[in-house]
Structure formats: structure tokens, C-alpha cells
Amino acid sequence: MKKFIYSVFTLLLTVNFLQAQDLSIKVGDENVSMKIGQTLQLEAAVVDASGNKVADRDFIFYSRNRRALSVVDSTGMATAVKHGEYDVIVISPGNPQLRSNIKVTIEPAAISKVDFGTIPEKIYSGITVPLELTVTDEAGFERPEKVITLTSSDEDIVSVAPFTKLIPKKAGKAQVTATVDGVNETLEINVIENPIAKILLKSDKVEGRSGDVFTLNALALDKDGNEISDAPINYSFTGESFDVSAAPSGLMTKEGKFVADEPGLYVLNATSGPAAASITVQANERNITRKIDLIGQGSVNNKHTSDLWVWEGIDGKDYAVTGTWGADGTAYFWDVTDPAGIQLIDSVKVDARTVNDVKVSEDGKVAVISREGASNRKNGLVIIDVSNPRDVSIISEFSENLTGGVHNVFIYKNHVYALSAGRKYYSINIEDPSKPRIVGEFELDTPGHSIHDVWVHDGIAYSSNWSDGVQLVDVGNGIAGGTPSNPVQFASYAYPSGSNHAAFPYKDEKTGKFYVILGDEEFPYGLDPDGRKPARAAGFLHIIDFTDLKNPKEVAWFQVPFAGSHNFWIEDDILYAAFYNAGVRVVDLSGELLGDLNRQGREIAWIVPEDPDGYIANAPFTWGAQPHKGHIFYSDWNSGLWSAKLQPVVPKNATIENK
Known part of the structure; x- marks a missing residue:
């Protein structure tokens, strides 16, 4: 009898499984055409193998192209904002989870x-x-x-x-x-008629290094020796590399600034019609490479690790907190006082799948972690007492207006700046961390706007808004009269790819130049977050000169072949950048910046965290890097928290090793 009952039960399970396998999503139209300004409700239904509609189920609609202007909300209401082709994914959660596609084509306007x-x-x-x-x-x-x-x-x-x-x-x-x-x-x-008869040409220097900027000054004169102040000058260069196996290369701007990628002799030219002048300059090897040593690791190999934050505790010791991604809502706390002996000392588990971001207040007493994928869909953020990092405790949870998920947060002067559903950020007062309250908000009014990150320094919030680029907002600096309760935007810059994912401000005290470094995030090769396949990213760092706030311009860039940037930090004219599958890159930012920093030899060192026992073995995917008290700490998606040390300048001709 028991055998019979078991057989019937097994048969029912098999029938139910087969029936479930026969279910699919039928969309109203697989190819939808719209005109700009039009709205349309996309339709979907769950059908069986015969095409008959079955019981009603929930649907979630979203667009693949998160950086493009939005065309659909989660309910399937499509709004034609910008011309182009968009893939819309339709998902029906449950058992089984079903999936289908709709292609939305928005016709361009005349x-x-x-x-x-x-x-x-x-x-x-x-x-x-x-x-x-x-x-x-x-x-x-x-x-x-x-x-x-x-x-x-x-x-x-x-x-x-x-x-x-x-x-x-x-x-x-x-x-x-x-x-x-x-x-x-x-x-x-x-x-x-062209009055130009002669050009006088000077350079601010005739010898420097690769990566150094040579600034030309050209003076156009007529036949009587009078200056022609509005003469259009065209600049160019030719060169001869010291290394016969390397082609001479560099960059000349239309304003007459030149930078050499390869060491060599370069002839810099200024022309205006038939008049011309030249000057020869020498670019020597930059020679800044240094050794970097792996010091320690705090292994996390049973789940993905997200961001990190390192700080000095109120007891004078050094600590770090790391988040987790696509897992169980855990944040880990570490003692990193001895970078060679990183110790896990405590953890907090909250209702979330992802703790994407972690930050600690300036006084080292309060931490904030973000929540995404909460079971109750409240998400929001969690405020934690870290005055004793060995025994942390939750002070409060806050989800008002943050139920759509908090991807990134920042703490600055008793305020938390928290993203809301990838659309805006709120200013949240935490003077009493047990009673957080919203006091202000910032959101763009551009069509389909979105946001990924916010970083606050010296009273200015730098938000990375994908296709809208970086936004500089006064939240207490005074430059535009802004406060946390009244954020005031005063400058911005966007670049064509629309991939602005992170931003970090940097002022060179010697040159007076003010830059904002912007980082891409792109996954052209795909990403398998739930599987066990190594990943590879793309995208690079854009250096934007914001010295003239009304006229920012991209002047330089840093790129690592076949890898993509993520989070980064700048200290003492050195950039520490996480480049996902290419590990941590350490880059010299001293002096005026122009052109391709990698080709110029400005990379000081690099280190890649490979771990045979990682969540995905030997698959580096570095998330963020932070210098702290002479060491570099960095988190890796597949292997946890690491530490390294950049050694002093190596004497010329010494052997350089990278881990």
C-alpha cells in the first residue's frame, strides 16, 4: 500500500512538473513600435502548451539598457522618451519562473x-x-x-x-x-586677406618626462612685426622614440599643450597659413614603477563580497567593514590593525540579499549599510553602532522613501546620503542615529534619469548619474548656498558612452588644477552573478578638468586592456583603482594631466588577488580599493578582503616584481 501511495505521489509530482514545464509567457506583441511622447501598456499572459491562458500571475517588466533613457516601468507601462531600440524583459515570478522578451522600437523625430x-x-x-x-x-x-x-x-x-x-x-x-x-x-x-607673415614659438620647458605637459606659446606677427592677436594657430608634432621598437606617440591639443606617451625627441610645430615655426623637446622615461607586496587576506569564499570601508576606531586600532552581494544580507567586521593578520571579529545579518555599500562616520562610531532584495521589500538602510567593532549592534533601520532599494550610501557630518530606487538621493539627518529623518533630496529632471552613486567631500556631493554624467551639488560647502536640506546643483559633465558609475574629486595643490575622476561600468561580455563562471568587465577612468566650473572638459584617461573600472580612491597624488578582473592599479596623478595616462608610464604598480579557494577559484574581480596608514586594502567579489603595501621608490635598473 505504501508503495502504491508513493507511486501515485511521484506520478502527481511528475505531472505537475511537466505541466509547469509547458507554461510560457505570451506577450501581446513581440515587436512594438512607438513614437516619441506616446505611452502604451505592454501586455503579457501565462499560457499552457495549447496557448490557453492560465491563472493570473504577477509580471515584472524592465529594460536591458539601464543607462539609456527609460522606456518601461515595472508594470509594463512604456513611455517613448528617446529614439532607439530597447529590449524589454518580462518575468513572471513563482514556480516555475517564466521569462519572455519584447522589442520596443521608438521612431526618431523629424x-x-x-x-x-x-x-x-x-x-x-x-x-x-x-x-x-x-x-x-x-x-x-x-x-x-x-x-x-x-x-x-x-x-x-x-x-x-x-x-x-x-x-x-x-x-x-x-x-x-x-x-x-x-x-x-x-x-x-x-x-x-591673410596678414600673417611670421610665428614666434616658445615652450615652457624643453625637457621633461613622458606624461609631463609641455605648454607652447605662439605669437603671430604681420610683415611689420605687429602682433595679430586673433590669428588661428594650428599645432602638430612629429617624433623619434628612444626605443626603436616603440613608435613615437603623444597628444597635442588645439590650445598648444603637448604630452609624450613614449620617451623620445619631439618636434612641436605651430602653423598659420604659410607661416610656421618649430621647437624640439625631449621626453625622458618617467621611471616611477615600484614594487607592491601582498600582505594579508580576510577570506570570504562562500558568497560574493561587495564594498569595503577602513577606519580608525575610537580605541586607536584599525578596522574594516565589508558587505556581501546576492547572498544573505551579511556585513562583516574585521580587525586590520595588523594588515598581515586580518581577523574577522563580528558580523551583522539583515533582511536583504545584497549589502552593496558600507560606510563609517568620521568619528568612527556609526556605520551605515545599504539593503537591496529584502523579503518584505522595505529595503532601506541599517544604522549600526561600531564604537566597539568586536560587538557591533543595530541602532535603527530606516526605509522611508527607500523601499525601491538602496544601492549606495555616504556619511558626511551627521547626514546620510542614500540612493532611492536608482532615481535620486535623500539627505537623512542622523544626529540622533536612533531617529533618522529625511531633511532633503536631490533628483534630476531629465527624461529617464537614473543614478548609481553619491560621494561627498568638503560639502559637495558628487553623484554619478549614468548618461547624465556627474553632478556637483552643494550640500554645505557654500559655493552655491546649498545645505543638506536644500541641495543646490552648480556644475556637471556627461560623456557620450553614458556609463558614469563612480566619481572622486581631486585637486593638485601644486598646479591648482581641480579634477573629478569619473569611472565607467560596463559588462559587454556578460555577467553570471549566480553561477560559477569568471567574469570580465570593460570601461575606463575619465579625468575631467573642473578648474573652470562653467567649462569642464575631459583632458585625460586611464584604461587597462580587457578590464573595467569599478571603485577608486585618491591620496597624496596617487590613484588606487579597482579594475575588476585586472585587480588594483596604482597610478601617478602628479602634475598637469593630459592624454593616455597608462601609455605615458604613469602606472606605478598593480596587484591581482588570485585565490584558489575563492567563491570562484582564481577569478579576481576587485570591487574597491582604499589606502590606509601606509597600506592598501581592497575587496574582491570572489575572495573577500585583502591588504598590500606599496614599497618605496626602486632604484633605477632594479628588477620590478608584481604579485
Whole structure:
């Protein structure tokens, strides 16, 4: 009898399993076309093998392209904001979990105008004029993919060259017309005779190192020796590398700043029409490589590790806290006073799958950890008493307006700046950490805006807003009259990839330059967070010169081949950057920054955390790095907390080893 009952039970389970396997999601339309401004409810239903609708189930809709302007919310309400093609994923949670796809195509708006950009007040014959043409559609979006046709009313006076350049040939007037999709814009050109007869050229130095910036000063004179202050000067360079196996390379800006990637001799040129001048400079080897030693590890091999924070406790000892990702909501506390003997001393477990971010107050008494994936969907943040890191305790939990998940947080002067559902951040007063309260908020008003991170320094909040770039917000600095309860944005910068994931401010005290380092986050090769496959990221660091807050510009970058940046830190003109599968990279930021920092030899050292006993064996995926009291601490997604030490400058010709 028992055998019969067992067989029936097994048969029922098998039937139920087979029936479950026959279920699928049927969408209203696999290919949806929309026009900008249109809204549409996407439809989905669970059907059996015969196509019949079964019992109602919940659905979750989301777009693959998180950095693009949003086209769908979790309920499936699609809003056509920006032209393009978007993959929308439809998931029905439960047993079994079902999944389907909808492709949403948003048609572009018609072209509305063509803009010639800034044109020189005086156009001299014989000097090419590059045009900065922009095409805008009726929805207000720039359309760089559009082909512009340029024509001249008189080719003898001004002709059109490839790549939107004008060649003024002789004095006279002509009209240049730009046409795209039937939209025309005409520019009146008045060419005058070129008075430039001679150029005097100087450099601020004639010898330096690779990575050093040479600043040129060119003076244009007429035949009588009078200065022509508005003369357009074109700069260029040629070179000869000291290493015959390396091609000479560098960067010359239109303002006359030059930097060499390879050590060698370089001829720097200034031309204006037929007038020209040159100067030769020498770039020597930068020679800054140093040895870096692995010191210790606090192993975490049963789950993914997220961010870290290292601080000096009120007892004078050194401690660290690390989060966990896609696991059970645990945060670990470590004694790192002896970096060679990192000790796990306590932990806190909260209702979450991911504790993505961890921060500690300036006085070392309070920690805040973020929550995502809570079972009750409240998420929010947790405030912890860490005055005794060996016996931490939860002071309070806070989820008001934060139920959509907190990905990142920051503590600054008794306030927590906490992200909310990837859309905004709130200023939360924790003067009494048992009674946190929201006092302010910051959110962009751009279509489909999103946010990943916020970092606060000297009363300025630097938020990384993906396609909207970095936002500089006064939350107590005074530069724009902002406070935690009244954040005031005063500067920003966005770059084309739309991948701005993290930001860190840096001022070079010697040059007076103020930079903000922006980091990408991209996974073009895919990511397997729940599996056991090693991962590889992409993206690099963008160095933005914010010295002129009204005119920020990207001046340099740091890239590691076949790897991607994540979190980073700057101390004493040195950058400590986590590059996921490429470990920690240590980079010299001293002096004016320009061009490709890696090619210039500015990388001081690197170290990759490989652990045969890791959550994924020997698969480095470094999350963040932080210098502290002469050591570098870094967390790794697959292996926990590590420490290393950068050794003093190595004498020339000594052997360099990297772990």
C-alpha cells in the first residue's frame, strides 16, 4: 500500500512538473513600435502548451539598457522618451519562473535644425576652418548619425573639404549651406586677406618626462612685426622614440599643450597659413614603477563580497567593514590593525540579499549599510553602532522613501546620503542615529534619469548619474548656498558612452588644477552573478578638468586592456583603482594631466588577488580599493578582503616584481 501511495505521489509530482514545464509567457506583441511622447501598456499572459491562458500571475517588466533613457516601468507601462531600440524583459515570478522578451522600437523625430557652432570672427584666406555642426530633431535630441551636405555659393572664395571643413581661398564673400533631410541652414562667410607673415614659438620647458605637459606659446606677427592677436594657430608634432621598437606617440591639443606617451625627441610645430615655426623637446622615461607586496587576506569564499570601508576606531586600532552581494544580507567586521593578520571579529545579518555599500562616520562610531532584495521589500538602510567593532549592534533601520532599494550610501557630518530606487538621493539627518529623518533630496529632471552613486567631500556631493554624467551639488560647502536640506546643483559633465558609475574629486595643490575622476561600468561580455563562471568587465577612468566650473572638459584617461573600472580612491597624488578582473592599479596623478595616462608610464604598480579557494577559484574581480596608514586594502567579489603595501621608490635598473 505504501508503495502504491508513493507511486501515485511521484506520478502527481511528475505531472505537475511537466505541466509547469509547458507554461510560457505570451506577450501581446513581440515587436512594438512607438513614437516619441506616446505611452502604451505592454501586455503579457501565462499560457499552457495549447496557448490557453492560465491563472493570473504577477509580471515584472524592465529594460536591458539601464543607462539609456527609460522606456518601461515595472508594470509594463512604456513611455517613448528617446529614439532607439530597447529590449524589454518580462518575468513572471513563482514556480516555475517564466521569462519572455519584447522589442520596443521608438521612431526618431523629424529633424528641426542644423547649427554651425562657433565661427571665428575673422576668417583669413589660406587657413582651414573646421566646423562643429550639430543636428537637432523636433524632440530636442542631437542626431550625430545624420549625414550633412555642405555647399558653397562660390568655390573660388571658399570651398568645402571632407569632414566638414571650409577652405577660404581668397578675399570675398560667399554663402555656405548645410542641408540634412530637407532642412537648410546658411552661413555668410567673409574672407579677408591673410596678414600673417611670421610665428614666434616658445615652450615652457624643453625637457621633461613622458606624461609631463609641455605648454607652447605662439605669437603671430604681420610683415611689420605687429602682433595679430586673433590669428588661428594650428599645432602638430612629429617624433623619434628612444626605443626603436616603440613608435613615437603623444597628444597635442588645439590650445598648444603637448604630452609624450613614449620617451623620445619631439618636434612641436605651430602653423598659420604659410607661416610656421618649430621647437624640439625631449621626453625622458618617467621611471616611477615600484614594487607592491601582498600582505594579508580576510577570506570570504562562500558568497560574493561587495564594498569595503577602513577606519580608525575610537580605541586607536584599525578596522574594516565589508558587505556581501546576492547572498544573505551579511556585513562583516574585521580587525586590520595588523594588515598581515586580518581577523574577522563580528558580523551583522539583515533582511536583504545584497549589502552593496558600507560606510563609517568620521568619528568612527556609526556605520551605515545599504539593503537591496529584502523579503518584505522595505529595503532601506541599517544604522549600526561600531564604537566597539568586536560587538557591533543595530541602532535603527530606516526605509522611508527607500523601499525601491538602496544601492549606495555616504556619511558626511551627521547626514546620510542614500540612493532611492536608482532615481535620486535623500539627505537623512542622523544626529540622533536612533531617529533618522529625511531633511532633503536631490533628483534630476531629465527624461529617464537614473543614478548609481553619491560621494561627498568638503560639502559637495558628487553623484554619478549614468548618461547624465556627474553632478556637483552643494550640500554645505557654500559655493552655491546649498545645505543638506536644500541641495543646490552648480556644475556637471556627461560623456557620450553614458556609463558614469563612480566619481572622486581631486585637486593638485601644486598646479591648482581641480579634477573629478569619473569611472565607467560596463559588462559587454556578460555577467553570471549566480553561477560559477569568471567574469570580465570593460570601461575606463575619465579625468575631467573642473578648474573652470562653467567649462569642464575631459583632458585625460586611464584604461587597462580587457578590464573595467569599478571603485577608486585618491591620496597624496596617487590613484588606487579597482579594475575588476585586472585587480588594483596604482597610478601617478602628479602634475598637469593630459592624454593616455597608462601609455605615458604613469602606472606605478598593480596587484591581482588570485585565490584558489575563492567563491570562484582564481577569478579576481576587485570591487574597491582604499589606502590606509601606509597600506592598501581592497575587496574582491570572489575572495573577500585583502591588504598590500606599496614599497618605496626602486632604484633605477632594479628588477620590478608584481604579485
